Amino acid sequence: MAEVDLTSVGKVYPDGTRAVTDLNLHIADGEFLVLVGPSGCGKTTALRMVAGLEDISEGEVVIGGRVVNRVPARDRDVAMVFQSYALYPHLSVRDNIGFGLSLRKMPKAEIRAKVDRAAEILGLTEHLGRKPRNLSGGQRQRVAMGRAIVREPQAFLMDEPLSNLDAKLRVQMRAEIARLQRDLGVTTIYVTHDQTEAMTLGDRVAVMKKGELQQVAPPQELYDRPANLFVAGFIGSPAMNLLKGVLTGDAENPRLEIGARTLTLPPSVLTERPALASYLGRDVVVGVRPEDMEDAELTEAPEGTRLEAAADLVEAMGSDVLVHFAVEAAPVVTEDTKELARDAGADVPGGAREERTEIVARFSPRTRV
Ligand code: ATP
Known part of the structure; x- marks a missing residue:
């Protein structure tokens, strides 16, 4: 050896x-x-x-x-x-x-x-x-x-x-x-x-x-x-969601603007990686794993953290359900939320309803900017 x-x-x-x-x-x-x-x-x-x-x-x-x-x-x-x-x-x-x-x-x-x-x-x-x-x-x-x-x-x-x-x-x-x-x-x-x-x-x-x-x-x-x-x-399947936006606000109150929407980011996003402070006011890509995207209703997520999106595809995979959304034209996939899948139309064979559902990105230490 x-x-x-x-x-x-x-x-x-x-x-x-x-x-x-x-x-x-x-x-x-x-x-x-x-x-x-x-x-x-x-x-x-x-x-x-x-x-x-x-x-x-x-x-x-x-x-x-x-x-x-x-x-x-x-x-x-x-x-x-x-x-x-x-x-x-x-x-x-x-x-x-x-x-x-x-x-x-x-x-x-x-x-x-x-x-x-x-x-x-x-x-x-x-x-x-x-x-x-x-x-x-x-x-x-x-x-x-x-x-x-x-x-x-x-x-x-x-x-x-x-x-x-x-x-x-x-x-x-x-x-x-x-x-x-x-x-x-x-x-x-x-x-x-x-x-x-x-x-x-x-x-x-x-x-x-x-x-x-x-x-x-x-x-x-x-x-x-x-x-x-x-x-x-x-790395990761389904792949990490990559949301394009602009990092705004300041170090205490960072925000992410995705098209017309503004999301409040936890300050830890910046404090944990001080180098990111120089990205304030600039275009960034935020990566959120599909298992970190959740049903906004279920998690009682506060306003300002919610993304309203229409599900365009529901994939039942046995243990997991993948729900595909479009957020400002960018595809977003969530995982593991059966209620969300039902709301989004998982009970409709082969498809998703036209209704809009609210999802929330759980910004965790794993969130990448
Ligand atoms: P794959 O998974 O498709 O086998 P790989 O990652 O293993 O891809 P390589 O086979 O190492 O990639 O090839 C790397 C690059 O070198 C490619 O652009 C390929 O076209 C080129 N290449 C491989 N063998 C030769 C060769 N004998 N002559 C010229 N170019 C080559």
């Missing part, structure tokens, strides 16, 4: 495309770090540079104290798990799992013992004689994991390993990967575009956009204290 360090790492492809810029990451021994971001943000490229599958254009990658920039992939002592699993169709599960060890001319009895152990951990023992085509998607994924495990690498590098599975299996395998990584304690870098996967798996999550790192932090911190608008909008 090992620490992995990326220092000022950059990648420019031969055709001139810049995929990664000045990436700095320290992954601790045994840590599970998730690289997440939208398609094309450079996360796969970053992982492949650590794996040795792409040249490093700038900066340095260090694995277990050794600079690996010029070390070929096979000598980096890392195990990669791909989205496609990359299994050999003509080999049995046993031979697929043991393939890397055979290449290294490990004695057969030793390979057998290691493969048996990995198969037991992964629940594959009874399938060892089968060919990949006779396995389910989840089992194939486990074989790919098995191949990584038997190598006892310094680090696991995983590139969207769950994206070929259906939604239910993905959730199940996600839990299995989390358990496995915790039990084995192997340093892991995991790439995904799925923020739920990132939040549930990562000890820390690194959010990338257009080749640049936006923030790296434990999941809860990303959720509660996003570093910028991009992270605020990317």
Whole structure:
């Protein structure tokens, strides 16, 4: 096991495309770090540079104290798990799992013992004689994991390993990967575009956009204290409500003007972050999580904190109900307020009433300006 360090790492492809810029990451021994971001943000490229599958254009990658920039992939002592699993169709599960060890001319009895152990951990023992085509998607994924495990690498590098599975299996395998990584304690870098996967798996999550790192932090911190608008909008489902307005009033009585409406903000919005005082009189974006938007009637919210809005869509999701509103043309989503949903027309099949409902933004420490 090992620490992995990326220092000022950059990648420019031969055709001139810049995929990664000045990436700095320290992954601790045994840590599970998730690289997440939208398609094309450079996360796969970053992982492949650590794996040795792409040249490093700038900066340095260090694995277990050794600079690996010029070390070929096979000598980096890392195990990669791909989205496609990359299994050999003509080999049995046993031979697929043991393939890397055979290449290294490990004695057969030793390979057998290691493969048996990995198969037991992964629940594959009874399938060892089968060919990949006779396995389910989840089992194939486990074989790919098995191949990584038997190598006892310094680090696991995983590139969207769950994206070929259906939604239910993905959730199940996600839990299995989390358990496995915790039990084995192997340093892991995991790439995904799925923020739920990132939040549930990562000890820390690194959010990338257009080749640049936006923030790296434990999941809860990303959720509660996003570093910028991009992270605020990317992390969380349903996404954070972003209300555009002008910050007015003064430090004791801050207000937010959204179009023709004026909302009273709690002074803590400014006192907790003094830097915001310089934004008085300027355009701001206020972020409020959907679970912090409430029914104004139910919470007996005072005047001046209410937003009147027409619900334009109600989505019942079993445990939660999402209500979509339009506030000055900006979409706003609330969560978890069944009464509000009923008021807004949840009992009308497929739709919302034209009535206007009052909602209130609960400005909490989690509110971002
Ligand atoms: P995805 O989730 O879609 O795989 P990603 O975040 O993993 O996206 P990368 O695959 O790392 O992103 O790609 C980052 C950028 O580099 C993209 O603009 C992509 O088009 C570009 N790119 C990737 N591979 C090459 C290549 N071999 N040559 C030129 N440009 C490339």
